[in-house]
Amino acid sequence: MRTHVVDHPLIAHKLTALRDERTDSPTFRRLADELVTLLAYEATRDVRVEPVTVATPVAPATGVRLASPKPLVVPILRAGLGMLDGMMRLLPTAEVGFLGMVRDEETLQATTYATRLPDDLSGRQCYVLDPMLATGGTLGAAVQFLADRGAESVTCICLLVAPEGIAHLDEVLASLNVPVTVVTAALDDRLNELGYIVPGLGDAGDRLYGVV
Numbered sequence: 626m627r628t629h630v631v632d633h634p635l636i637a638h639k640l641t642a643l644r645d646e647r648t649d650s651p652t653f654r655r656l657a658d659e660l661v662t663l664l665a666y667e668a669t670r671d672v673r674v675e676p677v678t679v680a681t682p683v684a685p686a687t688g689v690r691l692a693s694p695k696p697l698v699v700p701i702l703r704a705g706l707g708m709l710d711g712m713m714r715l716l717p718t719a720e721v722g723f724l725g726m727v728r729d730e731e732t733l734q735a736t737t738y739a740t741r742l743p744d745d746l747s748g749r750q751c752y753v754l755d756p757m758l759a760t761g762g763t764l765g766a767a768v769q770f771l772a773d774r775g776a777e778s779v780t781c782i783c784l785l786v787a788p789e790g791i792a793h794l795d796e797v798l799a800s801l802n803v804p805v806t807v808v809t810a811a812l813d814d815r816l817n818e819l820g821y822i823v824p825g826l827g828d829a830g831d832r833l834y835g836v837v
């Protein structure tokens with residue numbers, strides 16, 4: 626697995642404002658959206674394209690367009706939904722599948738409560754959106770899910786990751802035959818005893834959508 630921490634002053638600036646506990650939900654949503662678009666630019670560096678020729682007003686020009694099958698974007702509900710618009714801004718023709726996963730706050734185990742994905746993902750490049758890679762339980766299960774359906778590659782876009790989550794994902798992936806990349810704005814220090822990333826930004830779902 627490849628982990629790519631994107632080093633850019635605009636990303637660091639927006640992430641710092643996201644972390645700030647004084648940032649309210651509307652501002653948090655806007656910053657998360659902008660941050661995802663910046664991360665998506667890096668995350669799609671290997672998106673498959675094919676050659677195409679177009680006619681400019683002056684002459685033919687050779688270029689590229691996104692190849693088929695289209696990339697599949699998979700937000701993990703609920704917090705991943707706050708990343709969808711930012712991703713689709715760069716990949717408007719991608720298809721979107723949904724995975725609903727919730728982690729038990731005591732055992733920290735992830736369970737799937739909703740799926741809306743193509744049965745066959747052969748040849749598909751998948752982009753999973755999950756803001757926080759904490760224990761890695763949710764993302765590990767999501768990657769496994771996509772690999773079982775034949776995904777060609779999986780790129781996970783996370784606002785923040787913890788070392789424990791990266792290690793867990795590496796373990797899960799040892800038995801899978803799919804290339805996985807994690808693209809993130811920062812690798813934080815550790816998890817606390819409640820499974821929160823430190824220093825992190827708190828509960829991403831609550832900060833996006835309120836405590837429900």
Ligand code: URA
Binds near residue numbers: 757759821822827829
């Ligand atoms: N999920 C969150 O929303 N925040 C964390 O710090 C860890 C998991």
